[in-house]
Amino acid sequence: MNDLSNTSRPLHYHTEIADIVARMVELQQAIDNHIQDTPLRHLAVLRASQINRCGFCVDMHTREARKDGESNQRLDHLIVWNQTGDFSEAEKAILAWVEALTTVRDDTDYSALRETLRHYYSDQEICAYSAVIGMINFWNRMQISGH
Secondary structure: OOOHHHOOOOOOHHHHOHHHHHHHHHHHHHHHOOOOOHHHHHHHHHHHHHHHOOHHHHHHHHHHHHHOOOOHHHHHHHHHHHHOOOOOHHHHHHHHHHHHHHOOOOOOOHHHHHHHHOOOOOHHHHHHHHHHHHHHHHHHHHHHHHO
16 A cells, blocks of 8 residues: 655655566666677767756766766767767767657658668667667656656
């Protein structure tokens, strides 16, 4: 039975559905094993976290990226990645994919985005990054809804 005395209290996913969270962590590890470019993975999860406005995740992924050698300038410019010269065309292709899969819109041309991605990445890599994006969106929503 629910405690109705404090219905606005935070949710504790890690204790309430610990078995599901543990499986999601295992899935995250399996997905991450398919990503060879750790710096690009950092940019992808950070950009999705920015879009989703998950402060906890932005902080965590920014720290991880810096720890792995990402520059402050690129991290500062990530929010305007398509307006700076700080990112390669290959990185921009992934960042566009992040935005398309994080902010689903009717007018997004996924075919054109896939075509651009295929100039730089194999289908396996695109699928792996799609899974990374899906997972960070899952984690962002869990974190946001828990508070």
